[in-house]
Amino acid sequence: MRIGNASGFYGDRFSAVREMLTGGPLDVLTGDYLAELTMLILGRDRMKDPDRGYARTFLRQMEDGLGLALECGVKVVVNAGGLNPRGLRAALVELASRLGLDLAVAHVEGDDLLDRAGELGFGEPLTANAYLGAWGIAECLRGGADVVVTGRVTDASLLVGAAAAHHGWGREDYDALAGAVVAGHVLECGAQATGGNYSFFTELTRDGHDLSRPGFPIAEVHADGTSVVTKHEGTGGAVTVGTVTAQLLYEIAGARYPGPDVTTRFDSVELEQVGPDRVRVSGATGEPPPPQLKVSLNRLGGFHNQVEFVLTGLDVAEKAALARAQLDAALAVKPPAEVRWTLARTENADAGVQEEASALLRCSVKDPDPKVAGRAFSGAAVELALASYPGFHVTVPPSDAAPYGVFTASYVDAKQVPHVAVLSSGEQVAIAPPSEFRELEPVFGPVLPEPLPDPLPDGPxxxxxxxxxxxxxxxxxxxxxxxxxxxxxxxxxxxxxxxxxxxxxxxxxxxxxxxxxxxxxxxxxxxxxxxxxxxxxxxxxxxxxxxxxxxxxxxxxxxxxxxxxxxxx
Structure with missing residues (x-):
């Protein structure tokens, strides 16, 4: 089956949904809208309006995309539900009715643990969401859904759930599930798999690949969990062993990659270029998942502000020392809880452009009191304007403090987290936790020996x-x-x-x-x-x-x- 991706983050290319639906054949279109920072943003949205908390960009994309998806027979699976998948489902049903479309919408819930945060030892966070797996998605698709929206599931689960429903995998088909996790990990960040953010991008352009607008990736997922990563013909970018390798290494840790349904051995994965813009992904092996689910916690940490002093020409270090001493002294009466100074020596000697002759001295502050991090700090910085180093100016005038968030990860017993598929009919199906677990262990010890190749012989x-x-x-x-x-x-x-x-x-x-x-x-x-x-x-x-x-x-x-x-x- 052909599974495509149209979003790697909340704010990704708006037109990608239409491009993927019209660019060539697909069975399922996925979209990842949730990151650690996104959950904080959605949490603040929900504070303002309890009916919000989902990715509204996706809803706007569906004004155009719903009809196209139905016409093409493409299922849509996204985690855009964020903190309110039930609310996004209702909004999609209303949108479909307004557009005159017969649409079956299902959603997955159970990840939101905020009401139980104290009981589970998480304190009083703004958001608390467990990373669910793929089986709620699979149940929704088997129940006939055209669109499935979830809250916090693992990024790869969007693809794994679709592939499991299509191929009829069971809960203990670990190797097939692991292969799908790898494919999902490649797809989850969109154009990062097709030449975006790629170290050797100059080689791709030299070889004739257009990187001005990379296409979004597709995985052709086979019944055994192997896949071929590709993209729609005629779209920009490139799919190579290099671009896929880069994405496989993105935001992972060790060789064992834990998930709610399977622990995937990334050290067993093999890549092979099997044609232009076609990379075969094989060899993934799977093991039972760990007994705990990861939980994303966000809380409001206080207020943040900063000022950037521009230091131009000679005596940059001395200018920085003067500005720092002056501002530190001005803040000494009631200093912010945290003050961080950094000096970026970006200046060039004998520069022909003023900006190239300048360095940046940044002062960042944090404090629980918005007045301390805001008006008091900004006023002290501005007051230096005529009394500090020669050439004094700042990149932008300091302003009021802005709230900042703090992310932490915790863990909870998988059996304590409900996982519910709400079918398009409204029927609720409880998804059982895995029947088998295995504690996560490192593949290799913390020190050598490791399975290293023979070193190169000595030479120049x-x-x-x-x-x-x-x-x-x-x-x-x-x-x-x-x-x-x-x-x-x-x-x-x-x-x-x-x-x-x-x-x-x-x-x-x-x-x-x-x-x-x-x-x-x-x-x-x-x-x-x-x-x-x-x-x-x-x-x-x-x-x-x-x-x-x-x-x-x-x-x-x-x-x-x-x-x-x-x-x-």
């Missing part, structure tokens, strides 16, 4: 950026960052597996030097994956650093110089 080396031979993709999981690094030949893998150790990563990325770092090895992908704990503080919504979702940490690493064997260059 050259100082060059790591990215000359290695690709990378990085992302966030709460306050942690993952950095997946891969190479494209067995020879390069023999070097990378031994050269890019935890100690070397800490040397290349000094921000990680004092943080816990774990390395995981994926020989089939010629890749290593690093998980850096705490790099992002309390998560993206807390805005702890310049790149709060670690999207570019991998590219920072690729830009760092290392001693690379000349034979690889």
């Amino acid at each position: 080396t050259r100082d060059a950026p790591l990215g000359r031979i290695a690709g990378a993709r990085s992302g966030d999981k709460g306050g942690d960052a993952n950095i997946g690094v891969w190479v494209r030949s067995d020879q390069a893998w023999r070097w990378l597996a031994h050269a890019l150790t935890v100690d070397e990563l800490r040397r290349l990325l000094p921000e990680t030097a004092d943080l816990p770092v774990r390395r995981h090895v994926f020989p089939n992908l010629r890749a290593v994956n690093f998980v850096v704990e705490g790099l992002l503080g309390e998560g993206v919504a807390a805005r702890a650093r310049f790149d709060p979702q670690a999207k570019a940490v991998g590219e920072w690493l690729r830009g760092r110089a290392v001693e690379i064997p000349e034979v690889l260059l």
Whole structure:
């Protein structure tokens, strides 16, 4: 069956639904609208109006897409229900009636644990949602639904549920389920699988691929769980072993990838280019899932504000020191709970453009009191305008403080979480938890030996950026960052597996030097994956650093110089 994706996040390309429905044959169209930050946004929406809490963008897309999907015989499965899948279902039913369409809409619920947060030991969060699996989706589709909307399910479950319903898989068909999880993981971020955000994008454009508007990915999922990743013919971008590898490494940790229905062994996955824009994904093996479900918790952490001072020309360090001393002194009477300073030395000597002669000094503050982080901080910064370093100005005037959120992950016994498929008829079907569990264990120990290839023989080396031979993709999981690094030949893998150790990563990325770092090895992908704990503080919504979702940490690493064997260059 052909399963496509039309959304990788809340705010992705609006026209993708129409493009996917009109671009070629599909059986199912999925869309991922939920991220950790999105749940916070939807939680704040629900505070303002209890009838909200779902991704309204999807509803607008369906004004055009519902008729097209019915005409093409394409089922639609999305997690756009967010915190209110029942509300989104009602809105879709109303929309279908207004459009004169005979539409069967079902939804999945049970993930929202907010009313039980205290009982479960979660405190008083703004949102509390368990990651459900695929079987509620499968039940809705088997019940005849044209559209299935869910709340917080795992991203891959959208594809897994559709494939399980179509192929008739059982709860213990672990290898097939694992293969579908891998395909779902490739599809979940949309165009990231078709050339978007790809380290070697210059090679794709050199080879004639148009990256100005990459098409969205499709997985042709077979009955055994293997798949071929592709895209509609004639769309932009490219599907290569490299683009699929990059997405496989995105936001994972070790070789065992836990989920509510199956634990997938990512170290068994094999990729093969089987044609233009066609990559076969095979070899995935599955194991029983862990006994606990992950729970996404969001709470309001307080208020945030910042100011960016522009430092131009000479004496940048001295100018930064003066501004910092002045503002610190002004805030000393009632300092914010957290004050963070960063200096980005972006200036060039003897620059012909003023902006290229400038550095940025950023001061970020957080406090439970909006007045302390707002008016008091902004006023103190503005008052320096005529009394500080020469050339004083800021990027934008400081303003009132904005609320920020904090994401944390917790866990709950899977048997304590209801999982309910509400069919298009209104019938409610309880989805039983798995009958078999297995505690999650690391595949390899924390130290060597690991299953590494023989190192390259000694030879001449050259100082060059790591990215000359290695690709990378990085992302966030709460306050942690993952950095997946891969190479494209067995020879390069023999070097990378031994050269890019935890100690070397800490040397290349000094921000990680004092943080816990774990390395995981994926020989089939010629890749290593690093998980850096705490790099992002309390998560993206807390805005702890310049790149709060670690999207570019991998590219920072690729830009760092290392001693690379000349034979690889």
